[in-house]
Amino acid sequence: MTDAETTPETTVGELSEGQVLRGILDRLPPSTAPVGPGDDAAVLSVPDGRVVATTDTLVHGPDFRLAWSSPFELGFKAAAVNLADVAAMGARPVALLVALAMPDATPVSFVQGLADGLAAACDELAPGCAVEGGDLTVSDTLTIAVTALGSLEGRDPVRRSGARVGDGVYVIGELGEAARGLEVLFRRFTDADGAPVALTPQARAALDPLDARAVSRQLAPRPPLATALAAAASGATAMMDVSDGLVLDATRLADASDVTIEIDSATLGDEPARALDGGEDHGFLVVFPPDAEPHGRRIGTVVARGDDAVRVDGRAWEGPGGWDPYRDWDAGRG
Amino acid sequence: MTDAETTPETTVGELSEGQVLRGILDRLPPSTAPVGPGDDAAVLSVPDGRVVATTDTLVHGPDFRLAWSSPFELGFKAAAVNLADVAAMGARPVALLVALAMPDATPVSFVQGLADGLAAACDELAPGCAVEGGDLTVSDTLTIAVTALGSLEGRDPVRRSGARVGDGVYVIGELGEAARGLEVLFRRFTDADGAPVALTPQARAALDPLDARAVSRQLAPRPPLATALAAAASGATAMMDVSDGLVLDATRLADASDVTIEIDSATLGDEPARALDGGEDHGFLVVFPPDAEPHGRRIGTVVARGDDAVRVDGRAWEGPGGWDPYRDWDAGRG
Numbered sequence: 001m002t003d004a005e006t007t008p009e010t011t012v013g014e015l016s017e018g019q020v021l022r023g024i025l026d027r028l029p030p031s032t033a034p035v036g037p038g039d040d041a042a043v044l045s046v047p048d049g050r051v052v053a054t055t056d057t058l059v060h061g062p063d064f065r066l067a068w069s070s071p072f073e074l075g076f077k078a079a080a081v082n083l084a085d086v087a088a089m090g091a092r093p094v095a096l097l098v099a100l101a102m103p104d105a106t107p108v109s110f111v112q113g114l115a116d117g118l119a120a121a122c123d124e125l126a127p128g129c130a131v132e133g134g135d136l137t138v139s140d141t142l143t144i145a146v147t148a149l150g151s152l153e154g155r156d157p158v159r160r161s162g163a164r165v166g167d168g169v170y171v172i173g174e175l176g177e178a179a180r181g182l183e184v185l186f187r188r189f190t191d192a193d194g195a196p197v198a199l200t201p202q203a204r205a206a207l208d209p210l211d212a213r214a215v216s217r218q219l220a221p222r223p224p225l226a227t228a229l230a231a232a233a234s235g236a237t238a239m240m241d242v243s244d245g246l247v248l249d250a251t252r253l254a255d256a257s258d259v260t261i262e263i264d265s266a267t268l269g270d271e272p273a274r275a276l277d278g279g280e281d282h283g284f285l286v287v288f289p290p291d292a293e294p295h296g297r298r299i300g301t302v303v304a305r306g307d308d309a310v311r312v313d314g315r316a317w318e319g320p321g322g323w324d325p326y327r328d329w330d331a332g333r334g
Numbered sequence: 335m336t337d338a339e340t341t342p343e344t345t346v347g348e349l350s351e352g353q354v355l356r357g358i359l360d361r362l363p364p365s366t367a368p369v370g371p372g373d374d375a376a377v378l379s380v381p382d383g384r385v386v387a388t389t390d391t392l393v394h395g396p397d398f399r400l401a402w403s404s405p406f407e408l409g410f411k412a413a414a415v416n417l418a419d420v421a422a423m424g425a426r427p428v429a430l431l432v433a434l435a436m437p438d439a440t441p442v443s444f445v446q447g448l449a450d451g452l453a454a455a456c457d458e459l460a461p462g463c464a465v466e467g468g469d470l471t472v473s474d475t476l477t478i479a480v481t482a483l484g485s486l487e488g489r490d491p492v493r494r495s496g497a498r499v500g501d502g503v504y505v506i507g508e509l510g511e512a513a514r515g516l517e518v519l520f521r522r523f524t525d526a527d528g529a530p531v532a533l534t535p536q537a538r539a540a541l542d543p544l545d546a547r548a549v550s551r552q553l554a555p556r557p558p559l560a561t562a563l564a565a566a567a568s569g570a571t572a573m574m575d576v577s578d579g580l581v582l583d584a585t586r587l588a589d590a591s592d593v594t595i596e597i598d599s600a601t602l603g604d605e606p607a608r609a610l611d612g613g614e615d616h617g618f619l620v621v622f623p624p625d626a627e628p629h630g631r632r633i634g635t636v637v638a639r640g641d642d643a644v645r646v647d648g649r650a651w652e653g654p655g656g657w658d659p660y661r662d663w664d665a666g667r668g
Contacts, residue, residue, distance in 0.1 A: 034384060035491055038590070040422040040575050041388035041484070043491045050368060051385040053466070054375035055431040055481055059473040088374040097389040099433075099479045132387070135479075139393040140667075145433045145469075145479035147389055150375070157369055157377045241374050256372070333474075 013104030075117025082148035090232030091150030101139035163257035172296035179278025181218030245322020347438030409451025416482035424566030425484030435473035497591035506630035507617025515552030579656020
């Protein structure tokens with residue numbers, strides 16, 4: 001099949017790898033790297049001689065349902081969750097590598113929407129960052145594995161292990177919105193057997209505006225990267241992306257720093273349980289010493305290590321605290 | 335389940351993500367990075383301010399059969415193909431990131447074998463390189479997405495586009511061995527319906543030594559990285575990993591350089607067709623100017639661009655020339 005003969009309904013199985021690749025590259029922002037896509041590997045500039053690197057994968061089933069996510073949202077989310085991990089170290093994202101494994105029957109229009117979402121996430125969250133490399137293969141399970149690389153620009157990395165007793169604990173971004181969106185999807189967009197039903201543009205438009213916003217945050221989170229980088233520049237002692245749930249992630253930070261984190265649930269809005277247990281917002285948990293200019297809103301305090309890594313209102317938290325993909329996936333797909 | 339209760343038969347679905355991760359990290363070489371596994375992202379040192387980055391995925395079905403590959407070989411191959419791409423730019427690999435998506439029913443012993451293979455590939459092919467980050471998720475399709483990062487150590491990257499008329503064309507490593515191994519597997523280790531049957535240690539021991547070697551090269555290629563780095567240091571004008579087939583990859587290099595590559599089939603051993611068409615050896619195609627000290631064995635010459643990107647013995651090559659995953663996967667798995 002020639003490029004001129006392809007339509008949005010053409011499937012990737014009808015095309016060569018080179019044709020699928022061209023359909024993606026044409027929609028991405030131009031490379032800003034010394035060597036961009038097209039060679040055995042990309043060459044990226046990280047002037048201070050250190051590169052920050054992370055990888056995170058979205059898998060059809062445990063991580064998304066095609067009945068709910070548009071291709072654009074999938075591309076956006078796959079980029080955003082990785083960009084957030086780079087920013088959580090205090091680094092500016094400079095490049096993504098995208099490994100895409102797709103069933104033969106995937107339409108070219110799907111791949112184009114995915115590329116548009118990757119491009120939009122770079123433009124909106126990390127201007128100057130581009131997709132500088134990747135890999136295409138066929139698979140029975142649609143899988144999007146993204147690696148993000150970042151530049152520290154001379155700053156020290158902000159690790160999980162730097163929290164000190166007396167520091168203030170802050171959150172940058174939202175808590176519980178993505179979890180609320182997931183609840184809306186499971187409650188309103190599944191059939192009697194629990195199988196997902198299509199979230200059409202019409203159905204989305206008919207949602208209560210707060211529900212619609214929550215669904216949108218679940219399907220395409222918008223981590224506030226610029227504020228995270230400002231936090232790193234203004235002396236944060238510890239920072240991490242809140243991806244699996246506030247209590248679970250705060251536990252990781254507290255364990256790495258050998259401290260206990262006290263959270264005041266009155267700071268967590270109208271639904272503190274959802275803020276404590278809900279994952280996937282990709283905001284930032286950040287710790288500032290008393291003399292720093294903080295960013296975000298304060299939710300607690302670092303205290304000496306006690307029996308519990310995290311305490312909420314002075315007690316251990318009884319809720320699930322977050323999400324573990326090895327325990328919590330229900331094997332659904334759709 | 336506590337760590338003490340796990341056995342090799344325990345499945346990843348019975349464990350937490352943290353437990354699966356510990357089972358992997360314990361078997362990998364220790365981190366050599368400023369920040370290794372365990373934070374939102376790794377921080378790696380690339381002293382000259384440039385990082386080489388590439389990603390390549392192995393998917394159950396198109397890329398491997400569990401009846402044939404041991405977990406060790408899968409880990410080794412997943413690392414080796416990415417290490418080869420870094421070396422093909424003239425860079426020394428410094429880190430791998432490994433994103434592993436596995437069915438719930440995957441035994442822990444499988445994950446351990448995979449980790450051992452990753453570790454062995456780093457030790458054998460790229461000493462000092464370690465797995466510095468990764469991601470674990472569940473999936474219906476076993477998928478191993480690896481990103482490799484490298485340091486140019488002050489050298490210019492060796493691109494595909496640098497070949498000049500009059501340069502000599504060389505190959506470092508083997509050609510056709512991996513393809514021969516795949517032929518042995520399909521001919522001797524499939525049933526009447528074409529489904530793979532188990533390649534047991536006993537069956538492997540009973541193979542003709544040359545067949546056994548070829549099978550081993552298919553399942554765990556050993557790209558000669560040290561020689562590729564020596565080639566970069568001694569003035570190679572162009573280089574690339576030969577992964578999809580000599581003619582197909584030489585075509586890519588010729589197109590990028592706007593030249594034609596003349597190959598002399600008499601230099602390709604006893605089975606030139608297999609050397610020209612067979613992929614997955616992960617040797618290196620490298621081009622040297624006449625005044626350089628070459629590495630590898632000479633297979634041809636760069637000439638002015640003609641109608642064909644590659645000519646074999648003065649004519650266009652009539653064989654397939656290589657492998658395209660979007661055209662050539664038969665949908666088998668096993």
